[in-house]
Amino acid sequence: MNSRESENQEIPGLAGVQAIPELLAWLRGISARQRLYIPADKGGNRIFEEFGLSDGPVLNQLQERTVLPVKKLFLPPSEILFDFSHEVIRPPAEPEDIVVFGLHVCELSADSLLTANMANDRPDFPYLSRRDRGLTIGVTCQRSPGCFCEKTGHDHVSPGSFDLFLDLGEPGRPRLLAGSDAGRELAAAAPFVLEEAAQEITAPPASNPERWPLESLPERIHDSFGAVMWDELAARCLGCGNCTIVCPLCYCFYTRDETELDPAMGRRLRLWDSCQLLAFARVAGGHNFREARSERIWYRFSHKFMRTQQTFGAPGCSGCGACFHFCPVGIDPRQVIAGVLEVTKKSYEE
Amino acid sequence: MSEMLPRDGAPPLDEYVPSQARVLETRELAPGIRHFILEFVDPGLNKAFSFCSGQFLQVSLLGIGEAPISICSPPTKSDTFELCVREAGNLTRALHRLRPGDTLWVRGPYGQGFPLAEMAGRDLVFVGGGIGLAPLRSAIDCAVCLNEEFGELTVLYGARNPENLLFTDEYDSWRQQGRVEVIVDEAPPEWQGRTGMITALFDVVELKPANTSVLICGPPVMFSFVLGRLKELGFEDKDIFISLERHMRCGVGKCEHCVVESFYTCRQGPVLSIDQIRGISSALR
Ligand SMILES: Cc1cc2nc3c(=O)[nH]c(=O)nc-3n(C[C@H](O)[C@H](O)[C@H](O)COP(=O)(O)OP(=O)(O)OC[C@H]3O[C@@H](n4cnc5c(N)ncnc54)[C@H](O)[C@@H]3O)c2cc1C
Ligand code: SF4
Ligand code: SF4
Ligand code: FES
Numbered sequence: 001m002n003s004r005e006s007e008n009q010e011i012p013g014l015a016g017v018q019a020i021p022e023l024l025a026w027l028r029g030i031s032a033r034q035r036l037y038i039p040a041d042k043g044g045n046r047i048f049e050e051f052g053l054s055d056g057p058v059l060n061q062l063q064e065r066t067v068l069p070v071k072k073l074f075l076p077p078s079e080i081l082f083d084f085s086h087e088v089i090r091p092p093a094e095p096e097d098i099v100v101f102g103l104h105v106c107e108l109s110a111d112s113l114l115t116a117n118m119a120n121d122r123p124d125f126p127y128l129s130r131r132d133r134g135l136t137i138g139v140t141c142q143r144s145p146g147c148f149c150e151k152t153g154h155d156h157v158s159p160g161s162f163d164l165f166l167d168l169g170e171p172g173r174p175r176l177l178a179g180s181d182a183g184r185e186l187a188a189a190a191p192f193v194l195e196e197a198a199q200e201i202t203a204p205p206a207s208n209p210e211r212w213p214l215e216s217l218p219e220r221i222h223d224s225f226g227a228v229m230w231d232e233l234a235a236r237c238l239g240c241g242n243c244t245i246v247c248p249l250c251y252c253f254y255t256r257d258e259t260e261l262d263p264a265m266g267r268r269l270r271l272w273d274s275c276q277l278l279a280f281a282r283v284a285g286g287h288n289f290r291e292a293r294s295e296r297i298w299y300r301f302s303h304k305f306m307r308t309q310q311t312f313g314a315p316g317c318s319g320c321g322a323c324f325h326f327c328p329v330g331i332d333p334r335q336v337i338a339g340v341l342e343v344t345k346k347s348y349e350e
Numbered sequence: 351m352s353e354m355l356p357r358d359g360a361p362p363l364d365e366y367v368p369s370q371a372r373v374l375e376t377r378e379l380a381p382g383i384r385h386f387i388l389e390f391v392d393p394g395l396n397k398a399f400s401f402c403s404g405q406f407l408q409v410s411l412l413g414i415g416e417a418p419i420s421i422c423s424p425p426t427k428s429d430t431f432e433l434c435v436r437e438a439g440n441l442t443r444a445l446h447r448l449r450p451g452d453t454l455w456v457r458g459p460y461g462q463g464f465p466l467a468e469m470a471g472r473d474l475v476f477v478g479g480g481i482g483l484a485p486l487r488s489a490i491d492c493a494v495c496l497n498e499e500f501g502e503l504t505v506l507y508g509a510r511n512p513e514n515l516l517f518t519d520e521y522d523s524w525r526q527q528g529r530v531e532v533i534v535d536e537a538p539p540e541w542q543g544r545t546g547m548i549t550a551l552f553d554v555v556e557l558k559p560a561n562t563s564v565l566i567c568g569p570p571v572m573f574s575f576v577l578g579r580l581k582e583l584g585f586e587d588k589d590i591f592i593s594l595e596r597h598m599r600c601g602v603g604k605c606e607h608c609v610v611e612s613f614y615t616c617r618q619g620p621v622l623s624i625d626q627i628r629g630i631s632s633a634l635r
Contacts, residue, residue, distance in 0.1 A: 081366045084412040087453065089367060121617065122602040125364040222611070225631060252606040254599050255366075259413040266413050270366075273599075275606060283597045284417075284438035287570065289610075289635065299609070307612055 022191030027051060029189050030099055037073060038101045039066050048073065048100065062102055063142030065322055069248035070100055070111055074131045075118075081126060081255065081268045095130040099186065104141040108161040109154035110248035110318040111136065117251070117312070126270070135182055136161075140168040148334055149319035150210040157197075164190075165197060212337055214315055218306040220344040225298055229339040234294035236329045241274030243323035243331065249304065249316040250274070275299055301336060365602055368410055368455035369395055373448050374430060380514045382437040383481060384446050385422075389430045391453065401425055403489035404463030404565075404593055404621040407456040408601045409433065415441045418598045418616070421459065422484040424491035434484040434516065460601040461620050464489050464591055469563040473501035475555075477576055479508050479548060479568025483516045485593055486567050494527045501562075503528030504555055508548035508572075510535050529555060548572060549579045559584040567593040573634045577624065587624035594620050594633065 030036045031051040039062065040049040046066040080092040103111065115131055118124040138157060141149075149155040157165060163183030167175040176192035178184045187194045213220075224230070244250040254273040259266035273280065276296050281289040290296050308316030317333060324332040375387040390396045401421055410416035417439075423432035435445050448454060466489060474493055478486045486505075493500050505524055509515045511534050521530045531551045533544040544550065548568075564585060566576060573592065580590060596608035596615040608615035611630045613622065627633040 087370070087412065089412075089455075091364065091367065118604070120603075122365055122604075124602075124604050126366065251604070254605065254607075255416060257410075257413050257415050263413050268366075268410075268412075268416075273605070273607075280607065281597050283595060284436075284442075289596060289632065295632070302611065303606065303609070307609070310612065 026190050027101060030186060035096055035098045036101060037098060062139055063144060065144040065320060065325065068246060069107055069320070069322065070103060071114060071248050071251065073098060073100060074134060075127050075251055078269055078271045079126060081270050083267045085265045095133050097133045099135045099137065101137040103136050103138045103162070105138065105157050106141065106147065106149040106154045106318040106320050107248060108136065108138045108157055110320070112158065112161040113312060113314055113316065114249055114251060120311070135163040135186060138162040138165040140166065144321060146321035146325050147319055148321060150208050151212045151334065152315050152317050152319035153211060153214060154314070154318040155208070159197065214309060217315070218309050220340050221302050221306045223344050223347065224340045227343045229343055230294040230298045233297050233331060233336065234292070237293060237297055237331060238328055239276055239278065239293055239296070240328060241276045242326050242328065244274040244276055244300065245272060246322040246326045248318055248320060275303070305337070365457070368408065368457040370453050371456050373450050373452050373454070375450060376448060379434065379516050383516065384435050386433045386435065386448070387430050388433065396429060399431065401459035402463030403466060403492050404485050405459040405461050406620065407458035408460065409445070410455045411441060411444050412455060414444050417441045418601060420485035420488070422487045424488050424495060426492055426495045434481065436481045458601060461616055462618060464565050464621050466492060470499045471501065473504070473558060473562040475504045475506065475557060475562055475564045477506045477548065477564060477566045477568070479572040480510065480514065481516065482568035482593070483507055486565060487517055489565055490524055494524060497527050504557070505530040506548060506551040506555070507531070508533045508551070512537050512541050512543070531555060547575060549575050552579050552583065557583060562589065564590045566591065570595070570635055577634070587628055590624040591621050592624065594622060
């Protein structure tokens with residue numbers, strides 16, 4: 001136990017319930033049995049970290065976003081696809097069972113969509129086998145600064161997107177909702193009464209006037225290709241790739257072989273990549289299919305609001321605002337989409 | 351746990367783990383271009399392996415890396431498969447060092463090939479540039495083998511210079527079923543054949559656009575010229591099939607490298623009809 005825990009006296013929604021010690025005891029119980037990840041404080045930043053490893057959980061600031069989303073646990077920044085030794089291939093060790101506590105609503109939604117994408121067509125085994133061994137505990141969102149899920153439709157929990165959900169919606173009356181059998185088991189020693197997740201929480205909210213016109217966005221993004229707005233964004237963007245790294249719904253990767261001193265031994269790695277980097281679409285001979293930064297930015301948004309929207313009926317942007325928050329020049333999806341709506345206004349609003 | 355995943359039953363096969371194949375024969379086809387005849391080390395895989403002309407494999411050497419390479423033999427040949435590799439970088443350079451008995455690793459086949467079954471009864475025109483002849487060779491050999499299924503076959507092929515022409519020893523056997531016309535950009539004085547742009551070959555053959563399907567593979571610079579000529583001749587977009595090159599990593603629509611607007615070139619391509627990619631400004635660059 002460390003000093004931080006005693007500071008964690010208040011969680012909005014839990015206030016007055018005096019539930020913090022019990023909550024911590026429950027989490028500690030879980031962590032004694034399997035790896036538990038929870039938002040922790042690291043030099044002033046929030047990160048998902050193993051319970052008990054660092055300064056301690058930051059339960060009183062659950063609303064603040066972590067630097068990297070949960071994708072880092074299921075699609076690690078670097079992972080071994082297989083090891084090899086003298087022409088023999090060995091699969092990596094089986095992934096571990098893990099529990100993640102403290103996912104925001106938009107994060108649960110993004111996690112489901114990322115999983116759907118990985119399961120689509122030809123399943124991505126490394127991701128799915130890891131995800132399949134993960135349990136998620138969501139928590140009512142208190143909204144991070146600069147987030148906008150009401151615009152993207154990722155603003156509600158859907159059935160099947162969590163194992164447990166700590167609903168802090170009604171102040172002083174926390175509820176723990178079950179979303180799966182595994183979640184029900186996990187709740188055994190929880191300090192809250194367990195309820196079944198009912199329609200009222202998983203039903204999509206009535207249509208929100210703030211919501212972007214998602215249905216028409218694929219076509220509008222398509223039509224905006226080549227518009228001056230992308231050049232203007234390109235003039236500001238540094239092409240650093242931060243926005244894709246912190247995004248819960250960016251998953252581009254590349255592969256690389258790494259060898260020992262004996263080159264017959266080593267491993268094939270897969271590592272996060274970013275479509276914002278210059279070499280992303282370069283092929284042998286030096287030809288680059290996306291040489292211009294403006295095109296690369298357009299591609300990032302076309303992935304989210306065109307391809308993902310077309311394939312899964314939801315945009316590949318949860319509205320978490322992390323890209324904006326961590327972008328060194330403050331490029332904000334809200335302004336980008338506003339720009340797209342503006343340049344395509346004529347053809348859609350006549 | 352995610353409801354999207356199967357709870358019971360066998361885990362999905364790991365897509366990214368390749369299978370080992372052995373080099374049976376290899377020879378230099380042209381400077382920097384090598385041809386390989388291969389078989390799987392696991393005899394069961396040799397039987398199970400099937401593909402379509404125009405599909406590709408992710409080929410790798412452990413410790414060096416992986417790259418997409420088209421299968422250049424016809425699906426009608428069942429015991430072995432063939433690749434044709436241009437030395438372009440690290441992996442391809444290392445592949446060039448392989449000799450009979452050595453092994454490499456492959457996964458796939460991936461992508462959509464040329465829809466030959468739908469072309470039954472039609473004339474076929476193959477338009478190849480440089481190493482683009484490799485995937486076309488698979489389709490040509492397949493059409494030659496199933497010659498009763500198709501009308502007339504025409505191969506139009508262009509390369510930088512005569513020594514870069516691929517599979518020259520096979521043109522005679524193709525000619526037994528159709529025409530082969532060749533052109534090079536530049537040639538030494540002793541060259542007896544044609545020099546110039548590949549589009550010049552459309553002047554020496556007579557084509558019947560209404561009943562002809564066109565299969566194209568070559569460098570991107572070739573596309574606009576060839577497509578322009580085909581349009582003049584009256585070909586319809588739906589009858590023209592093109593194999594697009596893109597940077598590829600996963601081959602299965604997951605890594606996002608190969609995307610052209612709404613298409614995953616690795617999964618929905620590399621072969622796409624002009625009809626499918628009309629309106630995509632970045633497709634043919
Ligand atoms: C569908 C398809 C079919 C192909 N068929 C053939 C074929 O039959 N024969 C043949 O010789 N070549 C073929 N190629 C091209 C071949 O994939 C590249 O020449 C090869 O990737 C170069 O790999 P390398 O490791 O030797 O080069 P590297 O040293 O990795 O890199 C050289 C250059 O290639 C780029 N590159 C790296 N990885 C890839 C990749 N996975 N895909 C594309 N470019 C990449 C790099 O950005 C760099 O500019 C095909 C490409 C595609 C997309
Ligand atoms: S984080 Fe900002 S500057 Fe960096 S690539 Fe993304 S948009 Fe450009
Ligand atoms: S694009 Fe930005 S706001 Fe949208 S999900 Fe990714 S990081 Fe969050
Ligand atoms: S090669 Fe990875 S998505 Fe196509």
